[in-house]
Amino acid sequence: MSDDNHELEHVAAAEPIADPGLPEHLPRPTDVDPVMEKRAERQVATLFGLSSVFAILTCVAYFSLNIGGHPTVFLGMGASTVALGGCLGLALLAIGIGAIQWSRKLMSDHEIVEYRHPAASPQEDRDEAIAALEVGIAESGIGRRPLVRNSLLGAMATLGLPAIVFLRDLGPLPGNKLAHTVWARGMQVVQDVDGAKIKPEDMEIGQLVNAEPEIFFATNSEGQPVIEGTALLQAKAKAAVILVRMHPDDIKALPDRRNWGIDGILCYSKICTHVGCPISLWEQQTHHLLCPCHQSTFDLADNGKVIFGPAGRHLPQLPITLDADGYIVAQSDFTEPVGPSYWERDRSNLT
Amino acid sequence: MSAPAASNGTTPAATAKPNPAGAIANWADERLGIATSAKKQIRKVFPDHWSFMLGEIALWSFVILLLTGVFLSLWFNPSMGEVVYNGSYDQLRGIHMSEAYASTLHISFDVRAGLLMRQMHHWAAMLFIAAMLVHMMRVFLTGAFRKPRELNWIIGGVLLLLGILEGFAGYSLPDDLLSGTGLRIADGLVKATPVLGSYMSFFMFGGEFPGDQIIPRLYTAHVLLIPGLILALIAAHMLLLVYHKHTQWPGPGRTEQNVVGYPMMPVYAAKAGGFFFIVFGVVALMGGLMTINPVWRFGPYNPAEVTAGSQPDWYMGIAEGLLRIMPGWETHIWGITLSWNVFLPGQVAPMVLLGIVLGYPFIEQWVTGDKREHHLLERPRNAPTRTAFLAAMISVYGLLWAAGGNDILATQFHLDLNTITYFMRGAIFIVPPLVFIIAKRWCISLQRHDNDMLLHGYESGVIMRDADGGYSEKHLPLSEEHAYRLTARNRDQVYTGVSGADANGVEAPNARVDQLRARLSKAWFASNVQKPTKEELEEGHHHAELEHEHEVPLEGHAADGHQFDGRHDVVGDDLTHKH
């Protein structure tokens, strides 16, 4: 670090103005006027007294104001929270203001001077410390016994392995899970929340249905849901879809997607390809779908193409058809992984 | 080896005559030896300036967070197990939700003062990070991070990072629709990591998103791991503060060798203690009067639902803004996917920012070549490049926060969402340099103004008419105290580098780097105005006196201007027209 030891150019100019030294201390009104002093004392005591009053009011509010199903209401607001916060706040503020007023008006206000020492230790302390350290090192023999030293270092480093290995069971490996959803050939597309089945004639042009696979509402022979709890949330996080209906002439389907819709009804993944927010801000006239999180905008009339925002890929489309009863069903699972990108996405095994 | 010493040379205090209070102190000192350490600290000096209180806001907010957090933890149940809500909030009764969300509703509706404590906890968290940031800006602007305080700056930077992580973990705990959406975005950010993304996501969530692990894991981090680290670092921060002693503004009697102010006992105990209650009181008022994060309106997390206005808390606004304005770049090659659109703003940018923050003291030191200890603060105008750099960074922060709230701006101010985004994409490159230039020139003109005042006096506001009928404003000399304060700063010393080649024509090994450093140093100090020398100052005063004589003789006149400027004593110099 030789370049750090360079001589800084020395500017010899004398200081233009000499330090005049600490200004003379002037007394405050409370220092010289006993009336003012008494008044300040009363002020501070009053503030502390007020604090006690507000603290008691806080307790009164705690017991007298209702919460829960029949809350006490004050000016359209929950009275309990407002009164508790207000009284507690004032009780605390009064103590704070009182203490500071005390220090400003009544405590001695003579500024005092303390001298600094350099951050570094004195040279003799350093020398002593180094000497002590050298004795310690020499006595340990760590320099003379490289075998001991190196094997110890090796042992410490190896101990890092269990520390990492022990984290292995934080979660299962992803495998191929991100590439698949619960959608399958013939699974009905039903309205979210109530599971209502959907026929094309129920949908008008400009209609949006927030939909789910029918299996989320299915029950087994004992009346228990087929998927529930965490598994349901995990499945929903990938399988949520939206059904939209637009004028068939407006749709510019890719050649291999011509039979993916039903008379202007198309089904798209609801999971944004950017970072995975569910999207359903559909503009029925422009056919644009906007993500409320980061404003990626997809054109649902044009195969889910990105037309604005940070998303890098089109929105996956779910091919749909009709079942024997005329309800809308999936033709298959999605033909690509839904949701945000990840490193090995393009190598996902979709079969 | 010499014979072992019989004692180490110090003699313990003889037991004093006990009085009730003294007895306790005596008992403690006999076991802890506290008198030795306390004798210096009891009257430790703290200088007075409003900007020295900013860090205290952060400290007291953290204490409030601990207090309110303990209260909340008595009822909060950090579990993702599914329950049916049966509490007193009608609008959600009968809905399946996680125990975390149900217990948050319980705290909000069925525990008295629960909602108050939740809101106080949240407001205090916002203030904690905001106060750390303004404190950091104060330290930055005044050069208080310079030697010997670089390590304390780094501790502060790490505290800010930990505070943000702590805040995000807390924001995620209620498991409502908003926090779940935040976690989902975090999942998207993690998945964009090259090579390991999907593995990291599965390890974080204990399986596929959302899984049933993330809330308990975040809870451990939120109540144990991160607060423990924060507490330890705060302790280190305070210890270093005590060791280095506080910086102070230069002024009469205030030098690099001393610190002038009020003693810990009693004045600062009262001021700092009082300030704790003020911060606590303000947080209580905010918690009682201002709704924050009304989780009951969001509903439980459901991966098929989302709400307009899904934003993180303000301190994540910068990352949110970057995510929003980033173009949708993604590379697909050899069967791999690289999401620049997520990876760059979500992972690289925060790391770069952190690197700049933590490394700044060393970068500046390298450029300026200044290795001296500094205990006197620098006025922001006297370090124009540093001040301008912070101004530019603030503009970056502000722009990105605004970009992160582009939908809110659009609805509140009837603007076009897309136009805001396009504007921000350009502004993020154009505005900060402009702000830098403006702030730097502003600082330099303020320096010029200081020198003008030193050389020619201050503008008194008294207009004089001379014999020819021309008008001029009367300048009056500064008080000695004020003039000293303006000159109490170092002259800038540009690093010029070691000479390019030695006597034998051999270039110094890292001459290139050294040249770069010299160039940077020159640019750093370029155009800065130096304080006048003694000669210049004397000449200026002499000139002013001459001018004075040329103006109007004042003897016998009603006023020489002193009476009106409010800075000069008029005692014994009464106006001729009494009223």
Add this chain to the structure above:
Amino acid sequence: MRLFTRKISARLSTRRRSRVAAPAVLIVALLATGGLVAVLSPASADKASSDAATIAKGRALFAVSCSSCHGSNAEGVTTERGNNYGPSLIGVGAAAVDFQVGTGRMPMAQPGAQAMQKAPVFNSDEIAALAAYVASLGPGPSIPTADQYDGSGVTNAQMVQGGEFFRTNCTACHNFAGSGGALPKGKYAPALKGVSSKHIFEAMLTGPQQMPVFSNGVLSPLDKKEIIAYLKTNESAPSYGGFTLGSIGPVSEGMFAWLVGIGSLVGAGIWITSGTSRKKKTTTKGADA
């Protein structure tokens, strides 16, 4: 303080197994069935539309106020480039007219990204006449009846389900508290607070402007009524945590943290460290002049 407080007495049933629950469910079910029949029946069954005089009045109003954009026979107007200047109103039904004109969105003051809500230009008779005229052009959804949209009679469980529908279908655009949200290119989803139940029902039914349609075939009239009940319950609920700060999420909260929190605390810091007033030293001998 008691003087200023009141208790909410008549909240929706907090005990769901009330004695009146079963009859109430029955009544609601009957009303819903009736409503469904009414909606599904062709528009021609509507008595008002058969009133020739009303239709004639509506036609006259239409010619004056609407035809410049929607065409003299409501067939719509297209520009030379084929863009839609004013859409065809054939088949949009009375409900669409009642919503658009009743909320003041139509007639538009000027063409723009979005028709703004404003004070209605027509009175209720004129709106009825316009609606009758448009309904006579082709079958479309008719104006819902009070028993269809009035959510005050639903059970708590139904209102809760309405919340589920709301969060699934509505919050993405209209925000979690119905405060509204942004759409692309300067458009927006309006705030829902204060909008009448009838207009909310009609908006879902007809999909005005960019809003998608939520037809009765998929989102049944009862579902819609539940959503309205949820919204109205929230409107009448107190703001539990003090002032709402606009209910627009963390951005405004962050702003308040800085302005109110940091602002007042920095102010307090300035006060704490400011110099107190000093007694100026009065010297007995005159100051050097």
